[in-house]
Amino acid sequence: xxxxxxxxxxxxxxxxxxxxxxxxKEKYLGQLDAFLQYVDNLxxxxxxxVEPLAHVLPINNVFREDTVRPSLxxxxxxxxxxxxxxxxxxxxxxxxx
Amino acid sequence: xxxxNKSAHELxxxxxxxxxxSKELTEAVLVRMDETEDRIHAYITETRDIALRQAVAxxxxxxxxxxxxxxxxxxxxxxxxxxxxGVKTTCASKMLExxxxxxxxxxxxxxxTVRPVILGKANMDEFAMGGSTENSxxxxxxxxxxxxxxxxxxxxxxxxxxxxxSAIWALGSDTGGSIRQPASFCGVVGMKPTYGRVSRYGLVxxxxxxxxxxxxxxxxxxxxxxxQAITGHDEQDSTSSASEVPDFTKSLVQDVKxxxxxxxxxxxxxxxxxxxxxxxxxxxxxxxxxxAEIQEISLPHTEYAISVYYLIAPAEAxxxxxxxxxxxxxxxxDGADVVEMMxxxxxxxxxxxxxxxxLIGNYALSAGYYDAYYLKALKVRRLIKEDYDKAFEKVxxxxxxxxxxxxxxxxxxxxxxxxxxxxxxxxxxxxxAGLPGISxxxxxxxxxxxxGLQIIGKPLDEATVLRxxxxxxxxQEFYKDMAETEAQA
Numbered sequence: 001x002x003x004x005x006x007x008x009x010x011x012x013x014x015x016x017x018x019x020x021x022x023x024x025k026e027k028y029l030g031q032l033d034a035f036l037q038y039v040d041n042l043x044x045x046x047x048x049x050v051e052p053l054a055h056v057l058p059i060n061n062v063f064r065e066d067t068v069r070p071s072l073x074x075x076x077x078x079x080x081x082x083x084x085x086x087x088x089x090x091x092x093x094x095x096x097x
Numbered sequence: 098x099x100x101x102n103k104s105a106h107e108l109x110x111x112x113x114x115x116x117x118x119s120k121e122l123t124e125a126v127l128v129r130m131d132e133t134e135d136r137i138h139a140y141i142t143e144t145r146d147i148a149l150r151q152a153v154a155x156x157x158x159x160x161x162x163x164x165x166x167x168x169x170x171x172x173x174x175x176x177x178x179x180x181x182x183g184v185k186t187t188c189a190s191k192m193l194e195x196x197x198x199x200x201x202x203x204x205x206x207x208x209x210t211v212r213p214v215i216l217g218k219a220n221m222d223e224f225a226m227g228g229s230t231e232n233s234x235x236x237x238x239x240x241x242x243x244x245x246x247x248x249x250x251x252x253x254x255x256x257x258x259x260x261x262x263s264a265i266w267a268l269g270s271d272t273g274g275s276i277r278q279p280a281s282f283c284g285v286v287g288m289k290p291t292y293g294r295v296s297r298y299g300l301v302x303x304x305x306x307x308x309x310x311x312x313x314x315x316x317x318x319x320x321x322x323x324x325q326a327i328t329g330h331d332e333q334d335s336t337s338s339a340s341e342v343p344d345f346t347k348s349l350v351q352d353v354k355x356x357x358x359x360x361x362x363x364x365x366x367x368x369x370x371x372x373x374x375x376x377x378x379x380x381x382x383x384x385x386x387x388x389a390e391i392q393e394i395s396l397p398h399t400e401y402a403i404s405v406y407y408l409i410a411p412a413e414a415x416x417x418x419x420x421x422x423x424x425x426x427x428x429x430x431d432g433a434d435v436v437e438m439m440x441x442x443x444x445x446x447x448x449x450x451x452x453x454x455x456l457i458g459n460y461a462l463s464a465g466y467y468d469a470y471y472l473k474a475l476k477v478r479r480l481i482k483e484d485y486d487k488a489f490e491k492v493x494x495x496x497x498x499x500x501x502x503x504x505x506x507x508x509x510x511x512x513x514x515x516x517x518x519x520x521x522x523x524x525x526x527x528x529x530a531g532l533p534g535i536s537x538x539x540x541x542x543x544x545x546x547x548x549g550l551q552i553i554g555k556p557l558d559e560a561t562v563l564r565x566x567x568x569x570x571x572x573q574e575f576y577k578d579m580a581e582t583e584a585q586a
Contacts, residue, residue, distance in 0.1 A: 004460075012460045016415065017422070017436070018452055019444040028456065034515050035457060039404035042473050045480075052475030053482060055306035055336065056292055056531030056556075062335040076199035080426035089424050094435050 003036040004029060100125040101262035102579045104315040105171045105322065108265065112159060112170055119159070119170030123152040123214050126172045130216070130263040133582050136244050138236045139258035141177045142185050143217040148172060151214040158212075167322045168213040173266040174258045177218035178225055179310065180299035181205055188301050189233035190223045192427045192446040202299020203334065204268060204310050204327045211326045216264055220254030223448045225275055225303045226414065227251050228520050231511060232450045239507070240282060241580035242546055246504040249279030255313045256283040260580045266323055267313040272303050273406055274500075274524025276311045277536040281499035281549025284538045284578060286320045286566070287313045291557050292531035293338035295324075296331035304413035305336075307406075307528040316576045317537060317567040321345040324559065340557050348563035351571050354388035358565070359492035363399040364523060370502045376540030376548040377498045383572055384496070384565070394492060396484040399526065401477050406525040407518050408461045408474035415458025418451070453514060482530040489555045494565050497523050499536040499549035523551060533559045537566045538575040547575075 083090040111117045155170030178188045180198035187193045222232035230238040230253025238253040240246040241261035248257040252269030256279035269276040271289035280287025288311045295310045312323035325345045331337040385391045423429035423442035432438035461470035510517040527534045539550035554562035
């Protein structure tokens, strides 16, 4: 039985801000399904007592003094902007009039 | 022997002895690039002018009688996901095709202090996602040993350049094997340091809990020196290790007497490639003959490593790649409103594998599936790490193949992503457990394609990994071989 449905794919594409075109849907569905079938081998492994491991280092928060330090100036920070105006990043309208 | 075929330490001696100049050397490597690039495609961006300026500056320092550092005046290439101030850093993606970083990665700043010659930026799988460099948005890189074959990936350009002679050394990055596997496929040395050893500041993020920058070189001696140059604490990377950095060059001694080497039985299974098994077993026998104690060990959760890795890495990637929204840098495709602009930008500018991993990652992180996939993967990640912790109570290093096969034909796996993922079985556990590992050449297939030996160490114990690798390397002739990529007419 398929593990992933058309609706799942549509939902995750919206979350990802990706458009999956009609002719690719079947391919992506098949690949995603084969992948999920494979990773299902984890399900049988008992892990109730196991703490999740997000990264391997024995560190949590790393703090430093909150002091002003040199950083990129505005011109450099904007140097790769697709569109800019008056020292700001420019984007299409977000709010209605 | 051609200059471009020599190791950095040989060339360093020649520079110090004034037998050659850095300009002469750099020009020889640039000519080699001209001879090979049309077929190998190891480079995305060439910085010939910068390289020649750096070479001339090195020659001036030598002429003034200044003491030069190990890599001074010696040409190398940087993987194109490492930010280079003023030089395009594309990640082999249409998304960053015109991105010029306004700052240098920490590794570039560190390199600057040893004053090498930088030839350019190396091709790779887009955003480092892949194992063959076929996922580059620009062109695939080809294997210098056989141009019909892939060079491995994702640092395929870095490994191919070092193998072809179009660079003496390279930097790569390794998230699930992306330095070690291409080193194995191209017959060169590649090392992934312990997670935290080398600063990730300025490395374009793929999977932040797994990514690590490391050296790709002709031999273990160069590897130790390059690792030394890039290693150290960096407060701009909060996961950077504050541990003391040893002198890695002290590991360049031939001595494995009494060293305990573990051979994981789960890595040698029925159906494995016979030529790979034979080459690796011969290498293990050699290490035993040199005085090492070999013992079989068990890493019982190995069979889950691919599942764990291919849930965690895409989940982290999906999150990291959210930043490509067409606003502050990178490509933009116009749309009627912000959401349409972002969706069009991402759909048109990301390649297929990157999109596939974003979809997998967001699926594993989404409500209703989070516990079953992402959280489950994190738990099994701990079990995998504990396997290694237990093994390292008994042994000093673990020796395995680097990759299950030698380099395969271009196109052989592109239609089956899962089959491609399974190729990473020997390399991903180290990233999940944060361990250092090296790949050194240990033989050839009948088709004369290189095979790599992986040596895995305890956290922060690159020194023992390098010593084992050096001892093995010096007992063989493989490191002297170069790919016979013929110059084009």
